[in-house]
Amino acid sequence: MSLNGSKITVIVGAQWGDEGKGKITDYFAGESEYVVRYHGGNNAGHTVIVKGSEYKLHLIPSGVLYEHPISVIGNGVVIDPKALLKEIQYLFKQDIHPQLMISDRAHVIMPYHKQMDNALTDHQGALAAGSTKRGIAPVYADKMFRHGIRMVDITEPDIFKEKLHKSYNFNKKLLSAISDQIIQPDEKSIYEKYLQYGKKLAPYIKDISLELYEAQRNGKAILFEGAQGISLDIDHGIYPYTTSSNSIAGNIATGTGVSYRNINRIIGVTKAYISRVGIGPLPTELPKKQGDALREKGEEYGTTTGRPRRVGWLDLVQVRQAVRVNGLTEIALTKPDILSDNGDLSVCTAYDVDGQQEQEMPASLHKFRLAEPVYQTLPGWGQLSDDMAEKGYESLPENLRHYVQFIEDEVSCPISIISIGPERHQTIIR
Numbered sequence: 001m002s003l004n005g006s007k008i009t010v011i012v013g014a015q016w017g018d019e020g021k022g023k024i025t026d027y028f029a030g031e032s033e034y035v036v037r038y039h040g041g042n043n044a045g046h047t048v049i050v051k052g053s054e055y056k057l058h059l060i061p062s063g064v065l066y067e068h069p070i071s072v073i074g075n076g077v078v079i080d081p082k083a084l085l086k087e088i089q090y091l092f093k094q095d096i097h098p099q100l101m102i103s104d105r106a107h108v109i110m111p112y113h114k115q116m117d118n119a120l121t122d123h124q125g126a127l128a129a130g131s132t133k134r135g136i137a138p139v140y141a142d143k144m145f146r147h148g149i150r151m152v153d154i155t156e157p158d159i160f161k162e163k164l165h166k167s168y169n170f171n172k173k174l175l176s177a178i179s180d181q182i183i184q185p186d187e188k189s190i191y192e193k194y195l196q197y198g199k200k201l202a203p204y205i206k207d208i209s210l211e212l213y214e215a216q217r218n219g220k221a222i223l224f225e226g227a228q229g230i231s232l233d234i235d236h237g238i239y240p241y242t243t244s245s246n247s248i249a250g251n252i253a254t255g256t257g258v259s260y261r262n263i264n265r266i267i268g269v270t271k272a273y274i275s276r277v278g279i280g281p282l283p284t285e286l287p288k289k290q291g292d293a294l295r296e297k298g299e300e301y302g303t304t305t306g307r308p309r310r311v312g313w314l315d316l317v318q319v320r321q322a323v324r325v326n327g328l329t330e331i332a333l334t335k336p337d338i339l340s341d342n343g344d345l346s347v348c349t350a351y352d353v354d355g356q357q358e359q360e361m362p363a364s365l366h367k368f369r370l371a372e373p374v375y376q377t378l379p380g381w382g383q384l385s386d387d388m389a390e391k392g393y394e395s396l397p398e399n400l401r402h403y404v405q406f407i408e409d410e411v412s413c414p415i416s417i418i419s420i421g422p423e424r425h426q427t428i429i430r
Contacts, residue, residue, distance in 0.1 A: 007264055008222050008262060009266075013227075015230065017229040021269045022303075023334065026062045035225060036208075037060075037072070039077060040227035060091070061225045075103035109135040115181055117138055120178070228247040231318055238365075249266045267330055269334060283372065284373045285310055313373070317350060320359065321360060334419040352371070388420060404418070
């Protein structure tokens with residue numbers, strides 16, 4: 001069968017992450033036969049609310065809350081086996097039994113990667129990205145050094161011993177060079193423990209590139225779920241205040257082995273304001289009192305770390321880049337309900353950098369530190385109700401529809417999905 005029957009949808013973050021991708025992925029997962037994570041690790045987190053129950057996911061795709069889709073963790077994801085087994089057990093306790101596939105080529109987070117993460121953060125100081133300390137950057141570094149350990153390796157004792165010896169000793173020397181730490185536990189203990197993890201996870205470990213290729217050939221619906229957002233992309237984000245992987249839609253090819261040439265939809269999830277966990281400049285960040293109020297109303301705390309998120313006005317310079325770099329076909333707008341009864345709203349349409357207006361995200365860290373938002377003021381709207389989801393877009397307040405139109409005009413991309421609450425049913429499709 002030709003690949004022309006392909007049904008591929010990609011959902012990506014159009015801001016700093018935390019945009020509500022989990023809810024949007026969950027909404028579309030019911031129509032999918034595979035839901036796939038293609039990058040990042042358990043530094044990312046998605047909260048999904050279904051029928052009043054809240055589920056916090058870190059590695060397993062959000063579609064796991066449906067019975068039928070197969071949940072796939074791609075080779076571009078880095079995996080902490082202990083954390084993954086804990087997440088599987090968490091789902092079992094909720095009476096959810098995931099149909100899970102894990103790429104045999106995905107790299108494994110080792111205990112020394114977490115130690116390295118702490119040491120790197122201390123070393124980087126003001127240029128640190130605000131790491132979750134889960135070993136993400138060091139495991140990606142080892143992957144590029146070509147002495148990383150992959151999921152297939154922890155199922156093969158002799159290969160694992162050979163690779164672990166090289167990786168362990170390299171990191172031992174590196175850690176001692178930048179800190180006074182000693183790797184814990186020792187090499188033998190790591191070897192024995194990770195072989196146990198390998199035995200437990202072996203039933204899930206597959207060649208997922210081949211599985212997804214066959215699914216694509218046969219016209220199966222595949223949904224790719226991104227983690228983080230455009231501004232955290234290692235190449236296109238605000239470097240060095242980024243994550244350690246590519247969060248953009250094009251990375252599905254390298255992160256899963258699936259060709260991107262037949263993608264049908266690329267949906268960028270955009271919150272009606274912004275939030276982020278981490279360090280670095282944030283041009284539209286609100287003053288403390290105003291920011292604290294919005295944070296509490298929007299429950300803006302990190303799914304993975306519980307850290308309070310920094311919040312601010314919507315930044316369309318950022319969204320403009322997301323549309324262009326991801327090739328977005330549409331936008332899903334989340335959390336306009338949190339801005340209800342807020343009075344006038346500010347929206348950033350450009351940056352003022354030393355008197356020069358910039359409409360695109362600068363690569364220069366110097367410019368980004370100097371960036372002052374250029375705002376447009378738009379009128380706010382009143383409370384949104386559940387029945388608006390049933391009645392459709394025209395039932396929304398006029399000022400909210402004006403807000404939607406303003407965004408579309410500024411970034412040249414349609415907003416086809418509007419989430420007016422955390423539950424699956426609180427969603428309007430235009």
